[in-house]
Amino acid sequence: MITFLREGLRASASPFALLVLAPLAGVPLSAAALAQSAPAAPPAANGEPVLELDTITVTSGKTEDRVIDDLAGSSVVTRRQIDLLQSSRVSDVLQGVPGVAVQETGTDPGQAVNIRGLQDFGRVNVLVDGARQDYQVSGHGANGTFYLDPELIGQVDVVRGPVSTVYGSGAIGGVVSFRTRTIDDILAPDERYGIVQRLGLGTNGAGAVTNTMAGARIGTAADVFGQFVYRNTDTYRDGNGDRVEDSDSELTSGLFKFNVFPADGHALSGSVLLQNYTFANNGDTGVGTRFSNDVTANTYTLGYRFSRPDNPWIDLSVKGYYTTTEDNKRVVAPSGTYGAIGVRPGDILDYSMDTLGFDISNTSRFDAFGMGHALTVGIDGARDRGETVDRAGGYGAAFTPSGERSLFGGFVQDEVRITPWLRTIGALRFDTYELDGGGVSADGSRVSPKITVGVEPITGIEFYGTYAEGYRAPSITETLIQGTHPFPIFNILPNPNLRPEVARNLEGGVNLQHDDVFTEGDSFRAKISVFQNRIDDYIDIVAVGPVYNVPVVPGMPVEACAFAPYLCLIGIQDQQYQNIARARLHGAELEAAYDWGGGFVTVAGTVIEGKNDITGDPLNSVIPNRISTTLGFRLLDSKLTLGTRLTLVDSSKEDVTNPTAGYGLVDLFASYRYDENISGDITIQNLFDRQYTQYLNSEPSPGLTAKFGLTVKFASR
Structure with a gap:
């Protein structure tokens, strides 16, 4: 870890990076400049905080708090950041968030979030406007993809680790909460109605995007907002100039x-929220039977809120939601085993997941025994119904079985301000689940505690420590999957006896904030954390049963291997999801920013290691070490912003299933705001046309890509 951070120090041209990274790398650093007062940073001209770490978040605990004051590994990505780099996929949006990676397939616009080496089957709770995204399809890619276009995103709140006990069951890796666009994203408080039109064009497959947003305020009684997005992407070329087909x-x-x-x-x-994606591919390996895909990903929410300053006892939130994701697939050209068993063009393979859920909570604020309390009590629940209709060979239904799962939980959390320099957060969460399908039923329940202590011995420097537990019920697929892999031939066996995963996370960190560090009006913010997350009964797919040989020729009987072993693969075993006795992940994260008015610089670093404690083998889901830094300058009375982002990614562990080499990326961006109604953006990604494949991805990433955007607004006061 220390070696990697020192390499990051040498790689960064920013003196601010030296200021922030030096303590982690073992370089002496005086704390004198950080021992002064740290008031909140002044807002920018549009009312937003100058630094993203000053943005308000509610994800780690339901109560509003600035990210820099949050006693957790939390981050926020604002709409301003998304626009500055013209993000085309969620992976672009989250690229600069420490501890977070996004697995994606170049031939499918879906994506899966990885936090601190954990992903798949709900280990990361992905929310869109508070609604769970529980869609799952098993294959060679991620198990737990979701669909969301960056043009729809207003803000992203991220909490790393199983510390967000208030946001539903299963989040032993963390929570990613996406807020879609609202009327406040396009209209100033004194504007009554308006429309915003954005047009974007890009090279190397980025294609074209049009985004139309309109909103109106009906006095102080109501408001309405609407948005329409159309995006058409083309096939891209990687850094070697090779086309990535079906991208x-x-x-x-x-x-x-x-x-x-x-x-x-x-x-x-x-x-x-209604989304429809159309694309075609040869599966997530690129060599299977060809399908056309018609994906609908819809989210519906209805909520009620009561909050008034003169009534601190009631801050009530009630929300119900329904999400449905369906991939309606049609066979275009069967091949290999599919062709051999009679699959024909037009045959249907349909995956769907419907989730119906609710979330109710209330926060009471009061003083007792000389201490200030924010007591939050809530309940939440969700019912997943997964259905696979397979008239295209049966493999899809075998690997993504139909079934239902119900999750229900309740929690109580008390945030206590004991003294001006000491505060604590204590919480208990109760979870229970039921799972049914294929003649199999399973259930379980557990109480998970959390305790956090924050100490601020010097104004602007706050240390915190947390112990938190999380609970994840087995998914429908992990429990019920049963079938034969088409090639090479092996069986995947169900396991109705799977036990839920239990995470036990120890975390320590420090939040640093100070203004007027080098010049009057500048601001410095930093969050540094170290963690160890031990997961008991970790669920992973393992080889089971006797070793056998299978033929490489479709349709060839297994018995032929005894006479023609050169036509067979040797050493094949069946596969099954099982509970590993224990998995352990540990690492460190850094997020820091400095803004001096005329510019800004940010740094985000991640070091993570994970292994199976029983075998000593690494966990394949652990992402490589990474550091990124962004440097920007504001010119022409802050109308023009110019900058660059440098990302350095270490090579993956050598003994993982699919190792990848390390790489470095350079991006450039320019944004010109002519006035509050007209703006233009230019972004160049992968400036040096680097050939690389992000770890866990099945396809190489795009080479040099340029994007151009124009935004025009009309509004009336």
């Missing part, structure tokens, strides 16, 4: 939201 797709999406304020403190809100 093109088409998206049509619509978003509608409303808020009604019937009386002081009362708010009723609702949203409808």
Whole structure:
């Protein structure tokens, strides 16, 4: 870890990077400049915080807090950051967040989030406007993809580790909460109605995007917001100039939201998000039977909120939601085993997951025994119904079985301010689940505790320590999967006796904040954390049963291997999801930013290691070490922003299943705001056309790519 951080120090041209990384790398650093007061940073001209670490978040605990004051490994990505780099996929949006990676397939616009080496089957709870995204399809890629276009995102809140006990069951890796766009993203507080039109074009497959947003405020009684997004991407070329076939797709999406304020403190809100993606591919390996894909990913929410300053005992939030994701696949050209068993063009393979859920909580603020309390009590639940309709050979239904799972939980959390320099957070969460399908039933329950202590011995320097537990129920697929892999031939066996995973996380960190460090009006923020997450009964797929040989020729009987072993693969075993006695992950994270008005610089670093404690083997899901830094300058009275982002990624562990080499990327960006109504953006990604494949991805990433965007707004006051 120390070696990697020292390499990061040498690689960065920023003196600020030296200031931030030096303590981790063992370089002496005086704390005198950090021992002064640290008031909140002044807002920018548009009312947003100058630094993203000053942005308000509620993800780690339901109560509003600035990220820099949050006693957890939390981060925020704002709309301003997304626009600055013209993100085309969620992987672009989250690239600079420590401890977070996004696994994706170049031939499918879906993606899966990895936090601190954990992903798949709900280990990371992905929320869109508070609604769980539990869609799962098993194959050679990620198990737990979701679909969301960056143009729809207003803000992303990330919490790393099993510390967010208030946001549903299963999040032993963390929570990623996406807020879609709202009327406040396009209209200033004094504007009544308006429309924003954005057009974007890109090279190397980035294609074209059009984003139309409109909103209106009906006095102080209500507001409405609508958005339409169309994106058409082409096939791209990697750094070697090779085309990545089937990397093109088409998206049509619509978003509608409303808020009604019937009386002081009362708010009723609702949203409808509709997305439709079309694309074609030869499976996630690129060599299987060819399918056309028609994916719909829809989210519906309805909520009520009551909050009024004169009533600190009631801060009530009630939300219900329904999400549905369906991939309607049609065989285009059967090949290999599919062709041999009679699959024909037009045959149907349909995956769907419907989730119906709710979330109710209330926060009471009061003083007792000389201490300030924020006591939050809540309940939440979700019911997943997965269904696979397979008339295209049966392999899809075998590997992604149909079934239902119900999750229900309740929690109590008390945030206590004991003294001006000492605070604690204590929480208990109860989880229970039931799973049914294929004639198999399973259930379980558990209480998970959390305790956090924060100490601020010097204003602007706050240390914290946390012990938190998390609980993840087995998924439908892990429990019920049963079938034969087409080639090479082996069986995947069900396991109705799977036990839930239990995570026990120890974490320590420090939040640093100070203003007027080098010049009047500048701001410095940093979050540094170290963690160890031990997962008991970790679920992974393992080889089981006797070793046998299988033929390499489709349709050839297994018995022939005794007479023609040269036509057979040797040493094949069946596979089954089982509980590993224990898995352990540990690492360190850094997120820091410095803003001096005329510019800014940010640094994000991640070091993670994970292994199976029983065998000593590495966990394949652990992402390589990574560090990134962004340097930007504001010119022409802050109308023009110019900058660059450098990302350095270490090579993966040598003994993982599919190791990858390390790489470095350089991106450039420029943004010009002519006035509050007209702006233009230029972004160049992978400036030096580097050939690389992100760890866990099946396809190499794009080479040199340029993007151009123009945004025009009309609004009336």
